[in-house]
Every structure is written in structure tokens, then in C-alpha cells.
Amino acid sequence: MADLIIFITLLAMGYGFGRYAESRHYASIREREKDLNSIPAIASRIPPQGNPNFDSQLVSGSVVISVDYFKRFIAGLRNLVGGRMSSYETLLDRARREAILRMKTEARNLSAEYVFNLKLETASIHKGKGNSIGSVEVVAYGTALIPNR
Amino acid sequence: MIVSNLEILPGKRITKHLGLVQGSSVRAKHVGRDIMASLKNIFGGELKGYTELLQESRQEAHDRMLEQAKAVGANAVLNIRFSTSSVAAGAAELFAYGTAVIIE
Numbered sequence: 588m589a590d591l592i593i594f595i596t597l598l599a600m601g602y603g604f605g606r607y608a609e610s611r612h613y614a615s616i617r618e619r620e621k622d623l624n625s626i627p628a629i630a631s632r633i634p635p636q637g638n639p640n641f642d643s644q645l646v647s648g649s650v651v652i653s654v655d656y657f658k659r660f661i662a663g664l665r666n667l668v669g670g671r672m673s674s675y676e677t678l679l680d681r682a683r684r685e686a687i688l689r690m691k692t693e694a695r696n697l698s699a700e701y702v703f704n705l706k707l708e709t710a711s712i713h714k715g716k717g718n719s720i721g722s723v724e725v726v727a728y729g730t731a732l733i734p735n736r
Numbered sequence: 737m738i739v740s741n742l743e744i745l746p747g748k749r750i751t752k753h754l755g756l757v758q759g760s761s762v763r764a765k766h767v768g769r770d771i772m773a774s775l776k777n778i779f780g781g782e783l784k785g786y787t788e789l790l791q792e793s794r795q796e797a798h799d800r801m802l803e804q805a806k807a808v809g810a811n812a813v814l815n816i817r818f819s820t821s822s823v824a825a826g827a828a829e830l831f832a833y834g835t836a837v838i839i840e
Contacts, residue, residue: 608779
């Protein structure tokens, strides 16, 4: 009985806090994305050939985000029937966008114009019970091109 | 030292390739941080301690790579890649590699 109460409390806390944290995080991501739109991050490997007056420097951003208890439970249920795991989809989406934003912030501090050759690296670093994903690390890196005038 | 993950640098010419340079760092988690992480696993959200830890070790891997590049006399490292792998439970290896070159 006590176990059941603990389980339900954890589930409720995960649902409440997790939902709140996620919606707040998404709001902040959207806000900052609008703000950093002026620095495009381009996945192309070839830098612009026409204008060679650029300095280049490596920039990177990384984040570790954890999934909440409720979402992990839902994902466990999803494992039985198969299909889309939207709880992990939003986790990875948030982590990637956050990492890109941090990289762009670093680029803006260097007054860069573009970030070229954007690469994303994802690693699951904390495994929960039964090898379920606990938290993921995403690192975004690229070359900032800084106009030298 | 110019560090970039592009293969060609705009406006610069590569005069000599010096081969691959690499650096790695293996770090273990910290019990205090682990407790915080397991709490965060209930509530969800960013694990700031881990973000910092991984950033530090990635920086170390990066610095070791640059040391190697300096030792072979390069003045730039191009086409850098980062990679992460978990080698043991609770430990992660962060690895950085690139091509050491001399540019004019």
C-alpha cells in the first residue's frame, strides 16, 4: 500500500512539475530563437567563396536534460504497444534547440555573421530502470564566421 | 591557433597537412551530483551539474588535442569532430579529433 502511495505521489509530482517546466522551457526557447534569428546556423560544409574576409572560430553549446517520472512511465506503457513516443520526442527536441541556442549565443558574443557546418551530437548519459532513457546530452558545434573589417 | 570544423577556411590556403590529432578525457560522475540528478529524474528539467561536467571534460579533450597539434608544429586544426561514448557505468569518454595543418 505504502509503495502505491509513493508511486502515485511521484507520478503526480512528475506530471505537475514536468509539464510546468516543459511549457516554460518551450516559451523561453521560442523567445530566444526569435532573438537569435539574425545568425543563421547552416549545415553546409563549404564556406562562402565570394567574400573571403572572415575570421573563423569554433563555437559550441551543450545541455543535459532529464525526462520526468510521469513521462518515463508513459513511455514504458508505450513500449508495450509500440508507436510514437511523444514524451521522448519533445525531450530531444528541447535539448537540440537549447544546444543550438547556446551555440548561437556564443557566436553572437563574438559578433559572428554565420555559423557554418553545424553538427549535432546526442548521447544518452543516464540510464534509469530497465535501461530506459533518463537524460540526454546534446552538443551543437560549428564554425562561426566573423567579418573582419 | 585557428580551430574550425570546416574543411576549407575562407580566404586562407593550406600549405601543409600534418595528419590527425586527437585528445580525449574520461570522467566519472560525482555522488553529490548523482543524487541531484536522480531528483531531477522525477521532476524533469536541465541537469546543470552534468552540463558543466561534460563541458569541462570536453574542453579538456579539446585542449589536449591542441597540445598535440602544437607539438607537430601546426598553426590550425581543421575539420574537428566531437564524440561521446560511455565506457563504463557512470563514466563517459569525450573525444575530439581533427586534422592539423599549416596555413599561410
